[in-house]
Amino acid sequence: MVIRRASVADAPAVLRVFDEVIAWFVAMGNDGQWGTEPWSASPQRVARVSEACAMPGAWVVEEPSGRVRAALVLGESMPYVPAATEPEVYVRLLIAARDEGVRGVGRRLMAFADDRARAMGVNRLRVDCYGGGSGALVRFYESCGYERISTFEVDGWPGQLLGRSL
Known part of the structure; x- marks a missing residue:
């Protein structure tokens, strides 16, 4: 698999990954993170993913077959x-x-995000994630070297802000 720059043309493939993950969440009883409906069925979410894929800090992981299996978008902090x-x-x-x-x-x-930060001469990274459910996502980021900074809520959605210094 290779990591390559994303473009807006990758949005349908990234939406397929979202849809697969949401189906997996629903099967395990986690409907609090992103709901139960496929993101590809929501014009607002399709637009959000398209905008994200067009950002200069957007990357996808692609199999040799050309199938997109993951996405990462780096940029400025979220407004919330x-x-x-x-x-x-x-x-x-x-x-x-x-x-x-x-x-x-x-x-x-x-780890690729860490490398990009180093290449830019930046020593600080932050990420936010779903702070509800079992807490597994927060623990994933902690296992990547991030520490909890603060919690927040957006329209009833519990979030966790985490950060790390390189």
């Missing part, structure tokens, strides 16, 4: 978290397929 107090790279989006064939790709993309 406190502004950065120092230069940073913000992980705006991380999504990875849930099958065994791509196991570990999320961790690989987080």
